[in-house]
Amino acid sequence: MTQTVGVKTLGATLSALVARMEERVPYAAVLVTDQSGEAVRMATTEEQVSEPAPSRGAVFTVHTGHSLIEAATDDLTEQALTEAAERAVNAAIDAGIDRAAPPVNPGPPAEAAFDTRQHIPWESVPLAERVQRARELREAACSVDSRVVNAFGMISHTRTRELFVNRSRTLFQDLARTQSVVGVTTREGDHQAQLWDGRGRRGGWEAAEMPEGTVDTLVADCLKITGAPRLEAGYYDCVFSPEFSGIFAHEAFGHGTEGDMFLKKRSRGEQFLGKEVAAPGVDMYDDPSRDGEAASYYFDHEGQTATRTQVISNGVLVRPLTDLHTAHALKIPRTANGRRESFSKKAYTRMSNTFFGPGNAEFADMVADVAYGFYLERPSNGMEDPKSWGIQLEGYMASEIRDGKLTGRVFSPVIVTGYVPELLQSISMVGRQVEITGLGMCGKGYKEWVKVTDGGPHLRLKARLA
Amino acid sequence: MSGNMDLESIARVLKAAPGVSGWALHARQVESHQLYRVFRNEQARRVAHTHSVRVTVHTRKQEGGKESQGEAAFTLTGPRPELTPAQVAVAVERAKLVANAPWALPGPASLPQVPLEDPRVAAEPDAVIAELVTEMDAAAGDAPLCASELFADRVQTTVCTSEGFEGSYGATELFSEFVLLADNGTDSVEVQGIRRARRARELDLGAVVGRHASWAGDRLIATLPTGGTLPVVFGEESLDTLFDTFLAHAGGRSRYEGWSRLSEGKPLIEALSGDPITLTVDPLAPWMLGSQPMDSDGQIAHKVTVVDQGRFVERTASKRFADYLGIRATGASGNTVVAPGSTPLADLLAHGPVLHALRFSTFHPSSVTGAFSGELRTAYLHLPDGSVRPVVGGSVSGDVWHAFARATLSAEETVRGGYRGPAGIRLEGVTVAGAT
Structure with missing residues (x-):
């Protein structure tokens, strides 16, 4: 529905503008983004077919030698783009240009266009079929049990076209992402519970396929937590599900190794580069180039080509993630993690697909020698403190393990708190199979939301639960 | 505010469109002035202008003797958004696939007067930000203020509906986020503060930063609570x-x-x-x-x-x-x-x-x-x-x-x-x- 300008066709105009800007400033770049989509949400009590608010605009960046000056506009006419470029340059000159400062490296020359492969293009599937699929998810959830008082099926698709131009690079990417989600609300007397599940992948309609059994398991789990008691607070042996491992990776050393936090002296990780922070055998990565994942891309919002970064190798903290300004200021290598919520927001160092690497343990072996502990599933949210390495992870389900067996007793909700290295060093077993969850979003602190995924294998560790 | 959002033209297209039983427009113009600092140095300064009009289209149908309401929504962006009959037709087709219980959009009413727009923030956002920086730095004193972000936003919101409601109001919002460090030679900690308000008076940034500085110091000696x-x-x-x-x-x-x-x-x-x-x-x-x-x-x-x-x-x-x-x-x-x-x-x-x-x-x-x-x-x-x-x-x-x-x-x-x-x-x- 939203009219997309030919973002890709703006390359020549923008190259000329950047060249003109660099007659007066040492470094200039521009990013144009055009994001649109569709969300079909069929709930028991309300149906919606809508377009999430699109985001279309350009942001011009100037580096003065010390700082970044930017001007953003949602007007993509040539005149408006020229005016925005001019505003950025004038503001930079007002702020003061330092031509003696080390120059920004614009990256190796490149001119490339990247597309997401959609096996079944989203637009090729009639809307009626998309609506029907969402209704089927809802009906499947409602039909499982009469205690389901509300359910929804949602299928959404996002298309993002991005063009980055600086003096050396002209890069275009067309990213398509599809997500299917099913959610239920259950009620038994005065007890209610709510859960959702689904998957998000890069791609077209084929990515809307929900794994078999998802809905039945979801409803069963939601009923288990309806009125479930909370567990007694204490330190326990735990097994984290791949989803829980994912949120742990994200909060523990995803945020802790965002390089802009180093620049602000907000990360203790800076003092631990090259040092052991986790148990031997623990590996962690951030990889925007991972095929098919919902948060993958070909280049970041500052023109850096996407590659995998190993954050932790065999328990040792290897390197931080960076954005342009951070890498330049700290004189460390760039990674492809300079990302913005939209053209109207600033770029920060942000994660992409963040996950623990695989080990060689089986789930059954992880549970087998737990005298008393919990299997944690269905995380809801998390928060970190990269300076003090405090962490909070919340989830909906803690299943009791006694004498090496799951007893079937469930507690809800559950909160994990602790000191990050203590938790990481308590990891005693790492599962074989890495699973990535594609439904996540991440804020920088408490704002600036970008698409991320996280995951990992099952992990066995000790943690403080409540 | 930049742009000239012609909502009347958009409304005319909706009024003339076949199959539309009701519609609503929710328009927002935002001008955001943003300052980012690392310690006391400017890291980035930005100005962003955005415009959007959320268009919601309702349809009605009878099925099995029961009336249902279809709904579809989409957003126009840019400073001069235009709506075409073809876009409305697509929305009507979408809406027809949805079956909700009917409800009516609001009709004519007079808007309550609530003061939400500070003329100073609206007119001189950069000057207000500069004053907030001064206030924040003074309150932090010697405490390392390692990161801060200050935004001054002006938002104009307009809503009109097919039932005759029309209302518009302006609002301002100041946003501050700051991080204070404390260090005792062996350990260092941070305290992050976030505060939003319509005016500098309610933001009360000096007092807020002062409290956070005190908490940062206390955090150096803080211990785990007993369970x-x-x-x-x-x-x-x-x-x-x-x-x-x-x-x-x-x-x-x-x-x-x-x-x-x-x-x-x-x-x-x-x-x-x-x-x-x-x-x-x-x-x-x-x-x-x-x-x-x-x-x-x-x-x-x-x-x-x-x-x-x-x-x-x-x-x-x-x-x-x-x-x-x-x-x-x-x-x-x-x-x-x-x-x-x-x-x-x-x-x-x-x-x-x-x-x-x-x-x-x-x-x-x-x-x-x-x-x-x-x-x-x-x-x-x-x-x-x-x-x-x-x-x-x-x-x-x-x-x-x-x-x-x-x-x-x-x-x-x-x-x-x-x-x-x-x-x-x-x-x-x-x-x-x-x-x-």
């Missing part, structure tokens, strides 16, 4: 979300979806032995962050006493859920206003051990279940001998339905963003996880 069951006095940031469960269960949506626990005229909490609460949703309070004279449907906002002296009185409801439930439409949201109690805050903290919880990593009681958990970022343990010990880490957890059965509200009030109410709320029997 157990304790009375906890919730204050500062935790007050922003403490009433979210009650507000969700008091809303039209939860009733319509079948999971509201509340019935009009019945007690909010059974077996109450603490202070009964009086909870009002007020979208018309001058300069408060949750104030808005109308919601995005064009429903005029009303102040609603939701809970009066512990008894549930009236639901809040958007026009949709009001029509579904046959109740008064009050508008979608507003500020949370809680009547203060009669006990001085100092008394709530007396006769320890009592935990005074001010800041959490995150604190969001479940809207549905009422369960809450939060890792402590800034808290003080008040001990029986009158001494006070800063604590950090560990968590508090509980359930608002049980915890508010024995609540005591402070006599002192505080105003922060979209909350006005007791500065401290003491809940008994909260689980504290910490050192074993």
